[in-house]
Amino acid sequence: MNPIQTTSASMSARAIRLAVVGLVGASTLWMAGCSSVKLDDKAPPIESRNVSGSTGTSSSSNAASTVAPVVAADADAGANAALSGLPRVIYFDFDSFVVKDEFRPVLDGYGKVLTTIRSKKLFIEGHTDERGGREYNLALGQKRAEAVVKSLTLLGVSADQVEAVSFGEERPAVTGSTEEAWAKNRRAEFKDR
Structure with a gap:
């Protein structure tokens, strides 16, 4: 080399x-600089200052004050509270997807809340009883869910706030092969999305 x-x-x-x-x-x-910071100590109060940009005398004194944290209201919490008083299920007649008149006040209530709180979104789940074929019941459940969605959009609810989903006969609310059980299974449910 x-x-x-x-x-x-x-x-x-x-x-x-x-x-x-x-x-x-x-x-x-x-590391030495970081070790001198105590994380459990409260920050010193921030002094209030006149920031108007003028060089004249300040009308406010340099009194110490603390800054309150800003807490944004949770729109979903408000919507959930407003919806908590409304029934989460409406029922249909046999082989029908026409919303009964007795459930119009329920739809009106959902319409008012959803038009007020536009960030709230729901699934409308359509269900049927066990009678009929699987494909037929899926189609009927979809028609029931879409009938509810259509009613809500006519009340002013945005179409992107509600989504129709069908489960047909796959998720019965009540098991059994009686008219009472079938009546409880012919339904549309309002679920959070």
Whole structure:
């Protein structure tokens, strides 16, 4: 190895050592600075200042004050509270997807809440009893859910707030093969989305 190459190699090694020492030193200083902060202490109060930009006398004093945190109201919580008084299920006649007149006040209530709180979204689940074929019941459940969605959109609810879903006979509310059980299974349910 010639003398120029040796000098170059020793200078590169020296530069690397200096860089490592500098990095370790900087890390040590940074860690020392972090250790002096007590996370459980409260921040000192912020002084109020006149920030109007004028150089004249200030009308406010430099009194100490604290800043209150801003808490945004949760729109979903308000919607859930408003919807909590409404029934979550409406029922249909056998082989029908026409919303009964007795459930119009329920739809009106959902319409009022959903038009007021546009961020609230719901699934409308359509269900049937066990009678009929699987495909037929899925189609009937979809028609029931869509009838509810259509009623809500006519009341001013945005179409992107409600979505129709059919489960047909797959999720019965009541098991059994009696007229009472079938009547409870012919339904549309309002579910959060």
